[in-house]
Amino acid sequence: MSGGVVKREEMTVISKVWNDMHGRGDVLLSCAKSLKDLRLDYIDLYFVHWPFSNYHAPGCPGDSRNPDSRPFGAERYLAAWRQMERLVDTGLVRAIGMSNMTVPKLEAVLPSCRIKPAAAEMELHPCFQQPELFEYCVKKGIQPIGFCPMGSPARPDRDKTPGDCVDMRDPVIVKIAEAHNAHPASICVKWAVQRGQIPIPFSVKEGNYVSNLRCAAEDPLTPEEMDEIKAADKNCRLIKGQVFLWPGAKGWEDLWDINGSITK
Ligand SMILES: NC(=O)c1ccc[n+]([C@@H]2O[C@H](COP(=O)([O-])OP(=O)(O)OC[C@H]3O[C@@H](n4cnc5c(N)ncnc54)[C@H](OP(=O)(O)O)[C@@H]3O)[C@@H](O)[C@H]2O)c1
Numbered sequence: 001m002s003g004g005v006v007k008r009e010e011m012t013v014i015s016k017v018w019n020d021m022h023g024r025g026d027v028l029l030s031c032a033k034s035l036k037d038l039r040l041d042y043i044d045l046y047f048v049h050w051p052f053s054n055y056h057a058p059g060c061p062g063d064s065r066n067p068d069s070r071p072f073g074a075e076r077y078l079a080a081w082r083q084m085e086r087l088v089d090t091g092l093v094r095a096i097g098m099s100n101m102t103v104p105k106l107e108a109v110l111p112s113c114r115i116k117p118a119a120a121e122m123e124l125h126p127c128f129q130q131p132e133l134f135e136y137c138v139k140k141g142i143q144p145i146g147f148c149p150m151g152s153p154a155r156p157d158r159d160k161t162p163g164d165c166v167d168m169r170d171p172v173i174v175k176i177a178e179a180h181n182a183h184p185a186s187i188c189v190k191w192a193v194q195r196g197q198i199p200i201p202f203s204v205k206e207g208n209y210v211s212n213l214r215c216a217a218e219d220p221l222t223p224e225e226m227d228e229i230k231a232a233d234k235n236c237r238l239i240k241g242q243v244f245l246w247p248g249a250k251g252w253e254d255l256w257d258i259n260g261s262i263t264k
Helices: 026-038 074-090 101-113 131-140 173-182 184-195 204-215 224-229 252-256
Strands: 012-017 043-048 091-099 117-121 143-148
Touching: 012 026, 012 074, 012 204, 026 043, 026 074, 043 074, 074 091, 074 101, 091 204, 101 117, 101 131, 117 131, 173 184, 184 224
Parallel strands: 012 043, 043 091, 091 117, 117 143
Antiparallel strands: none
């Protein structure tokens, strides 16, 4: 920006409040620190990263547990969300979002939100399409943002379990990639964009991140290919979130309200 290459208003800057900063006053502190670190006056979209307030050390193993962990509580979450809303009021943040929510959790908090989430970040890739959550957000006017859009092949070992799907080697994705003379990664991005979510693929290689941008704007998938990918859903969650489990929880499924109500 200082070199005149890009103007602030041409960029969308997104950040998140970390899991151990949900307490009274902490959300504001957290945002102020991010603004200082980024040397910016405002953030375009600010997320609550996980719906569980919890500290775990970066890189900790999947079986590490915080003894203070608790199941989801709508009032606790809303206490953090009210601070998020104040960030919008002050102009420090333009829009706010939620991440790693479920339909029952959204149902529990949305009626009490003075400012509705503009976006919901969730795991979305061909082998894990979360149709119910996706449709719910679309109906509520909340933009779905899909993380791990290529199936996160380089995710930490703690998030790898036997039986996990590999999107970029899925026969349907490989076949469609061959038909388009494209990398399977491009097919994952095209599918996501055409379905209506915003994928956030990660890459450290210029060739890959440029290709990820370009493929979204050219050579679209046919309706038949979209249908084939829809049918390839394996309901295979990769980021299970074990470190958020509370004493007495049975397993990572408890974090995701699989039975249609908030697991306590
Ligand atoms: N909200 C949450 O709780 C949450 C959870 C998980 C992830 N996320 C975020 O979601 C984003 C993406 O997640 P992710 O990195 O785990 O998964 P991903 O985007 O599905 O996969 C990234 C991997 O795919 C490779 N890749 C990217 N573009 C490629 C291409 N065109 N051709 C071949 N390989 C390609 C990358 O390798 P190279 O770098 O070698 O290209 C990298 O190993 C990240 O920003 C992450 O922070 C959010």
